[in-house]
Amino acid sequence: MRKLLLLTSLILLFVGIPAQAATVQYDETGRIVGALGVDVSGVRYDVLFLEGSCVSLASGCDESSDFVFQSSSQANAASWALINQVFIGGNLGPVDNTYGCDDPAYCGAVSAYWQDGTVGGSMASRQDQGGAIATGVSWFTLDSGYENLSSADYTYLTGAVWSVATVPVPAAAWLFGCGLLGLVLSSRPRPAATPV
Template sequence: MATHHVMQTTFMDGAKMLADATRLVILAIAISFGAESQAASLNVVGGQLLGASDVIVDGSLYDVEFLGGTCIALFNGCDDVSDFMFQYQAAAISASQALLDQVFLDGASGNFDSLPQLSLGCSDSSVCHVLTPHGFTVSNPGIIDTSDVRNLASLTPGNDTILMKDNVVTLDLATSTNFTYAVWSRPVPEPSTALLMGFGLTGLSWAGRRRNRS
């Protein structure tokens, strides 16, 4: 009888821990999902747009910096497609569209749609081209394929476009007045989300071991 009571208590304790751990995992997922549903956070210093964080591209979060320089200097030598965050044309186009939809906007932080010269790397008041590399021209590995956001100085919605553009890997965009690179990266998960996920998964594992022993 006592043994039966101990087994029943152990089972109930294990079930409670399993339920608690499951709630932690669900909470962590909810926090993560909530972060992905937020608007991009613009990185603005002195009125100039340097980039953005938490840009949603095809359902995932990315950070982006606008930088001048050569492809070789900015993209780990620029000699292999793995040097690029987006390695297919369709993915690079999605990233460019995300810039138009979430970053190059007029708002309280600045008029980054109608005033393209406010983006880092662009001083031309008429247009700013922001290049996202995704591959190499088959006939010439010294030429990269890019998705080009053409951010025009216009108050008319829809005038900005996305073009496909080739670029020489050694060309230094730091000397250009209307071209810059978009350097993308994956953000580090927030500590709170990572901790919750870790605690939840650990709890699930421990509860499973307790149940197996009983």
């Protein structure tokens, strides 16, 4: 019995907690405004879809600390995560159901990055092709044409503003309760063996 308890305890100790899918956030009209817990290369991020210039969305847009992603490959991974976890994962509604995208045929969410002194953008796009939704990722250097991602200028673009997600710490009562349960189960008196 003691070996079984030890084996069970070890298994439970090393069993991984199942992954949690991204939680998509909607406004009162049903448009996607962001997502919590988007997994980008093993790191969880929160993302908001906002309109505005690079200066307003990236705290000045003039130094590396203004950006979560420091390379095009990181931003591209984030764009693919948007497509796979936010746009496709249960959100196959119309293309223009994302905040900042008012064009019914095309929507691009731009994730900005800083690489070697250059500001770039990776765009997760969805396009309505006669009722079928096509997706893809492209990247570019942000020039004056893409600096302001407002509906007035670009009805098909929105800014994806990323931040590292906070990781919840398990409740102390839960941990304490598991420890007490293990202590109680391991110290219970064993019934005496009865002769046959």
